[in-house]
Amino acid sequence: MTHTTLQFIDLRQDPWRKLQGEDGPISHPVPAAKLLLSLAQWHAVRGTWPEGLPVGVHVTNDSDIAALAEDLPRLALVALHFPTWVDGRAYSQAHLLRSRYRYKGALRATGEVLVDMVPMLARTGFSEAALRADQDVADAQRALNFFPAFYQGDVAQTAPWFARQTQTP
Numbered sequence: 212m213t214h215t216t217l218q219f220i221d222l223r224q225d226p227w228r229k230l231q232g233e234d235g236p237i238s239h240p241v242p243a244a245k246l247l248l249s250l251a252q253w254h255a256v257r258g259t260w261p262e263g264l265p266v267g268v269h270v271t272n273d274s275d276i277a278a279l280a281e282d283l284p285r286l287a288l289v290a291l292h293f294p295t296w297v298d299g300r301a302y303s304q305a306h307l308l309r310s311r312y313r314y315k316g317a318l319r320a321t322g323e324v325l326v327d328m329v330p331m332l333a334r335t336g337f338s339e340a341a342l343r344a345d346q347d348v349a350d351a352q353r354a355l356n357f358f359p360a361f362y363q364g365d366v367a368q369t370a371p372w373f374a375r376q377t378q379t380p
Contacts, residue, residue: 219348220341272300293322302335309336329354
């Protein structure tokens with residue numbers, strides 16, 4: 212069964228804020244709650260970032276997710292970007308974050324996120340999705356329940372369907 216806990220984020224009402232100048236490192240940010248930093252910005256300030264102050268990192272889909280591994284316990288949000296709906300590298304990044312690195316925080320899909328992508332977002336570990344503006348949240352909610360089961364394993368249920376059928380409780 213898919214994760215039905217996928218939340219849909221309206222970016223106009225999102226409490227997470229990006230800093231201006233996110234294309235490069237920042238020298239002295241003013242720490243504030245719910246800042247969403249680029250990977251370069253995070254690397255520039257992680258040594259001085261106050262413990263316990265929520266911070267998120269926005270990661271492009273061509274970034275090496277291993278660069279975040281040691282910092283994951285400090286991150287409240289990791290936002291992975293889909294530059295186009297046909298580029299699925301962020302699915303792989305999400306799967307690595309959940310399966311290999313055991314990231315427990317919020318994992319958000321951003322960019323060209325379509326309703327058709329919602330089941331795979333849930334299966335690869337996303338907990339949040341910011342749908343493209345022309346996509347309907349009600350349709351996305353319905354898409355979470357299109358399929359009652361999957362043959363392949365995923366981040367929540369790693370065993371394939373045939374192996375789950377032979378397991379006894």
